[in-house]
Amino acid sequence: MGGHTDVDGLQRIGVKFYLSETPPLDAVIPVFHRWIQTAAVEGMLIDIADYSHVPDGPGVMLIAHEGNYAVDLNGGRPGVLYYRKQALAGDLDQRVRAVCAAALRAAALLEGEASLGGVKLRGDELQIFANDRLLAPNDGATEAAFAPVLTGLLDRLYAGAPRQLCRDQDPRRRFNVDVKAERGADAATLLQRLTA
Amino acid sequence: MKTWKDELEGRMPADWATEIDLFENQMELRRQGKVEEKLFAETRLRRGAYGQRYDNGQRNDGTGTKALAYPNGALTKGPDTIWDAPGMQRIKIPFGGLNPDQMDVLADLAEEYSDGICHVTTRQDIQLHYVHFDDTPSLLRRLAAIGITTREACGNSVRNVTACPLAGVCRDESFDVTPYANASMKFLLGHPDVQDFGRKFKIAFSGCRQHACGLVNMHDMGAIAVTREIDGETVRGFELYVGGGLGAVPYDAVLFDEFVREDEILPITQAISRVFARLGEKRNRARARIKFLVKNLGMEEFKRLVLEERAKLPHDDRWAAYLDELPSHGEKPLKVGASLNGAARPEGFDAWCETNVYRQRQPGYCVAAVTLPLGDITSHQLRELAAIARRYVGESVRTTVEQNIVLRWVSEADLPQLYEELRALGLSAPGAGSIVDVVSCPGTDTCKLGIASSRGLAGELQSRLAAKAMELDKAVRDMRIKISGCFNSCGQHHISDLGFYGVSRNVGGYTVPHFQVVVGGKWVDNGGSYGLPIGAVPSKRIPDVVTAMTDAYLRERQGQETFQEYTQRVGKKALKDKLAPFTKVPAREEDASFYSDWGDPREFTIGDMGTGECAGEVVSLVDSDLSLAEAMVFDSQLALENGDFTAVADKSYQAMLQGAKALVKMRFLDITDDPDQIVAEFKQRYYDTEIFFDRFGGGRFGQYLFRRHEQKEQPTDTAAGRQLVEEASLFVEACHACSAKLAAQGSTAQGGAAEGVTSTVVTLEL
Incomplete structure (x- = not known):
């Protein structure tokens, strides 16, 4: 990590795995309620926040104590989002992988929800972000400090396939990197690679 | 780290x-x-x-x-x-x-x-x-670090000081109230004289009497800008009102003084604060707002005490220091004001202009309203809106009480480009301040007090109305809808054409979300008069109610009559009749959708239901009795409409007795019609045991009954009469809630069977 201690301490990590199309948001609400009933995804699940009325907004969120899940529409692109609010164990590499795994487990479950019309992960695109402007401002230093972790993550996820990375350079925005790989995979495969 | x-x-x-x-x-x-x-x-x-x-x-x-x-x-x-x-x-x-x-x-x-x-x-x-x-x-x-404090954003102190978002640019204002609102906020923030209130204290400033944006009438203290000619000079001052408020029982603010000079507004506010802190109720939260103090003392005595306090106040330089800076106050436009002058108009631009653009009194400048659905804006949108503000208006941005954001000092020539940029952000929806722009409190989404999903309903109405906005008659488009998740009025349902607040009803052993329909409220004239509930309708039928009411208005309106004028003319009975087709709840097996709320598939009820036949009969009895109590409340409303205050007092009191009796009957079938016995039994069985208590409000609604029983109040004016009606309505609602709570707990009798009912009939216990 090149001794960049601030980024090392980063806990508020998030990831969005893009979906091939937007599922019907009104159908996502009962799915998330059922997930709470069955504790289908990790975390202490609390409630649903419905922002489907907001254009290109957070969509429908599943609020948990440790982090929030969402079928998110920010940026005009649907995706399965998970971002962490509470501290995770392990080093930054482990924390990033844990966040991605949580999102992929949720994505895999969503793919299996018949009421969502067969929604699929694109599998070759994601956005990873640091939701903490203090420890990880959106600048080159954060990018450099984060690069080894990101490389390790993407090597695992995409099995070494070539990929393009694009950091949003707008300093007002949180640090975020869009990734597009040449070869993708479904959620279950990505998850298996990540946790292998 | x-x-x-x-x-x-x-x-x-x-x-x-x-x-x-x-x-x-x-x-x-x-x-x-x-x-x-x-x-x-x-x-x-x-x-x-x-x-x-x-x-x-x-x-x-x-x-x-x-x-x-x-x-x-x-x-x-x-x-x-x-x-x-x-x-x-x-x-x-x-x-x-x-x-x-x-x-x-x-x-x-x-x-x-x-x-x-x-x-x-x-x-x-x-x-x-x-x-x-x-x-x-x-x-x-x-x-x-950016000059914002959350100090006293809640708690028993001075809350946010609000003001008309058009202040300084309005065509109808007496003068810009912004520096006065700002000075009040700064002066009162953390001031020792506002730290010992029994409840919150809300202040609003308005630049005029006739528009709504300041909502002075519903504030603890409200100031309307006025000027007077004194010794040949124009002097600024305020028409000052005290004791308004919505909440469960809304009160009209009472005129304190027709003209408080500008240099007296802060010391008078301080004196009012001292009197409120000293004499306001402290123990009973339900009666601790200043409106109760003003009512109890009467304005004459209240004002005497305030002026006495004012005379004793030690001088404070801050009272008038800001006045020296007034000549330099004012926003500096970023751009030169210029007319549109035949510029190309993008698609949708004209419709947006019609509802979202207000021409300032300063030539060449406009205020552009950014309509926020349910008051929500994403981080991305807000950040980009800030960038837009930097490009077009500099620092001239304000939030509004209609849950929108306005950009002020937009050069008219910039409007098409501004519209395009807002459209790219999903922020160009037309309909600001119209029936499409539904206002809602958070309700059950996040509020602990919410009974029904105000945001769910608001979203549904907004989406349906927006789809046909262009087809709506202008008279309907100009109406307003405001929704609260409970009777506490955070959605300001009392001052809209069609207001709704969340309640619940027990149907066949299930709790069903409903909304009380409130009509007759006045948005203009600073929220000039309050509507009254005319009946509860299942939540899922509210869109039909909106259609029926607006259709009837268009069909039956006379001349240019507004909806508020129409409701006054046709009367509440005729309006209530229009609700009748929508009040029935189908059996759950027939249509389960009625048993969950908007945007929430969960069964609305809490806990396992008592479905035993005998318990069901007892529940049916209480529902029938409570329905009668509701009808009696409505009778008292009709009496109020007719100005028959004696009947208002009698009918609203009888309605409360009927509600109390309905509950008592669940445990003591032999209850008589003797008011003393009903009140005593109610007190012993429900109040003293706290079974009747609202989780957050405690026994406040029960106290309404006790007070009326002891004092037999006779209202002498409409405002006092309306309070009795509101209290009766709330008491009966609380009876419904208590009955539903007992049903949810599976009991009609704490610890055993109701007296007078054989033990085999009531099978459910706590």
Whole structure:
């Protein structure tokens, strides 16, 4: 990590795995309620926040104590989002992988929800972000400090396939990197690679 | 590790930084158990850090009430409020004024600590939801660094000072009230004389009498700008009102003085605060707002006490210091004002202009309203809106009580380009201030007091109305809809054409979400008169009610009659008749959708239901009795409409007795019609046992009955009559809630069968 201690301490990590199309948001609400009933995804699940009325907004969120899940529409692109609010164990590499795994487990479950019309992960695109402007401002230093972790993550996820990375350079925005790989995979495969 | 405290050192006002440090220390002491939880709750609330729904660690997930296993479930931040449970952070925005730097930071805070949404409230505040309490000190520091404090955003003190968002640019105002609102906020913030109130105190400023934007009539203290010619000079002052308020029982503000000179507005406010602190109710929260003090004392005596207090106040330079700066006050437009002058008009632009653009009194300039659905704006949108503001208007941005944001000082020539940029952000929806622009409090989404889903209903109505907005007659388009999740009126349902507030009804052993339909409210004239409920309708039928009411209005209106004038003319009975087709709830087997709320598939009821036949009969009896009580409340409304105050007093009292009797009958079938016996039995069985108590309001509604029983009040005017009707309505609603609570608990009799009922009939026990 090149001794960049601030980024090392980063806990508020998030990831969005893009979906091939937007599922019907009104159908996502009962799915998330059922997930709470069955504790289908990790975390202490609390409630649903419905922002489907907001254009290109957070969509429908599943609020948990440790982090929030969402079928998110920010940026005009649907995706399965998970971002962490509470501290995770392990080093930054482990924390990033844990966040991605949580999102992929949720994505895999969503793919299996018949009421969502067969929604699929694109599998070759994601956005990873640091939701903490203090420890990880959106600048080159954060990018450099984060690069080894990101490389390790993407090597695992995409099995070494070539990929393009694009950091949003707008300093007002949180640090975020869009990734597009040449070869993708479904959620279950990505998850298996990540946790292998 | 870096901290925001270190990072922002020297960038926050020193006193604010110290206050936040102290607050952080108090948090630590509470963690260590060294601060009592009630005391800490008030400390926290005075920082605007609220609790939120499910923070007691329990939630019905649709299959039953389940514990939410927070990691540190034993630590509380107030009574029945778990520390780890996410809460709501209210952020005061005095007079709604924002600058782009503040917007940027608010966007960041929503993203990092909340759910990526900033919510604009009906009092020009911003609220962030699902905030973890441990994040609060950092959040407050980041706000302090941009000149925003959350101090006294809640708690028993002076809340956000609001003002008309058009102040300074309005074509009809007497003068710009902005500097006065700002001076009031600064003067009162943390002032020793506002720290010992029994309840909150809300202040509003308006530049005129006739428009709604200031809503003076519904405030604890409201000031309307007026001028007078004195000795040949134009002197600024305020028509000052005190004692207004919505809440469960709305009160019209009472005229305190026709003309308080500008240099007297702060000392008079201070004197009012002292009288309120000294004489206002402290123990009974339900009667602690200043409206009750004004009513009890009468305005004449109240004013005498205030002026007496004013005479004793030690001089304070701050009373008038800001007046010296008035000549230099005013926003500086960023661009030169220029007309559109035949510029190309993008698609949708004209419709947007019609509802969202207001021509300022300054030639060549406009105010552009950004319509926010349900008051919500994403972090991305807010950040980009800040960038737009920088390009077009500089610092002239304000939030509105209709949950929108306005950009002021837009050069008219820039409107098409501005529209295009807003459209790219999804912020160009037309319909600001129209029937499409539905206002709603958070309701059951996040509020602990919410009964029904106000936001769910608002979203549904907004989506249906927007789809046919262009086809709507202008008379209907100009109407307003406001929705509250409960009777507490945060959605301001009393001052809209069609208002709704959430209630529930027991149907066949299930709790069904309903909304009371409120008509007759007046939005103009600073919220000039309040509507009254005319009946409860199942939540899922409210869209049909809106259609039926607006259709009837168009069919039956005379001339240019507004909806409010129409409701006054046709009367409440005729309006209630129009609700009749929508009040029936189909059996659950027939249509289960009625038994869940908008946007929430969970069964609305709590707990396992008692479905035994005999219990069902008893429940049916109580429902039938309560329905009669409702009808009696409505009779009292008709009496009020006819100006028959004697009948108002009698019928509203009888309605309360009927409600109380209905509950008593669940446990004591032989109850007679003797009022003394009904009240005594009700008190013994429901009040003293606290079974009747509302979780948050305690026994307030029961006290309405006791007071009426003891005092036999006779109203002498419409306002007093309306209060009796409102109280009767709330009491009967509380009876419904109590009955539903008992049904949900599976009991008609605590610990056993009702007297007079064989033990085989009532089978359910607590």
